[in-house]
Amino acid sequence: MTEEQAALDHPVRAALVALLRSRGTVTSTEAARELGGSSGLYSFHLRQLARYGLVEEVAAEGRARPWRLRGVPETEALQSSLHRGLEDESYQHWLSVRDRAPQRWRRDQAFSEVVYLTPQELTELGNAVRALVAGYSGRDQSGRGPVAAVARFFPLID
Incomplete structure (x- = not known):
């Protein structure tokens, strides 16, 4: 692992890089928001x-x-690993602060289901969820708060 990749091997830094990629520039206050x-x-x-x-x-x-950003290396495996780490850390943070959140934000939506799919259907399901979530992106933020949308679809191998 290169020094640059090691610097990115932290979920907060990975989130910052993703935010910078989407917005171009960001302040620490904007990142916190x-x-x-x-x-x-x-x-x-x-x-x-x-x-x-x-x-x-x-x-x-x-x-x-x-x-x-200046020039951040990006490989699919590195980004996938960084995103999973951010998801895990963010969820643990949520669990630790949920009881102090405003009443209207004290619940989350989580479910788990085992389904039987072909490899092609697995890809189609992932694409369908991405398309659904994309419909909520770029909307007016008034009255809304940031919500992590995490979906993981993976084969259950014996």
């Missing part, structure tokens, strides 16, 4: 990513400190 957590947490991890030359500060007016 989008991903949950504190701006201090994201500020620390942005500085760590900068230390490895993966992100850089963008000139800005006032106190804002926006960051952008």
Whole structure:
């Protein structure tokens, strides 16, 4: 594993890189609002990513400190691993703060089901869920909060 990949082998940093890929630039405050957590947490991890030359500060007016990507290696296996780590860490964080969340946000939607599929149907199911979730992206945020949408479909091998 290269030094750059090791720097990305942290779920918070992986989330920051994904957010930067989608938005172009982001401040630690914006990252906290989008991903949950504190701006201090994201500020620390942005500085760590900068230390490895993966992100850089963008000139800005006032106190804002926006960051952008410089050149992050991306392989499907690396991204998949990083996303799973972020999902696991985010869910554990949710469980630890759920009782302190505003009443309207104290529940989640989780289910588990074993279904019998062909490899092609497995791919189709994944694509259908992605398409469904994509319909909720890019909408007005007023009255809404960030929600992690996680689906894992995998064969149960004997």
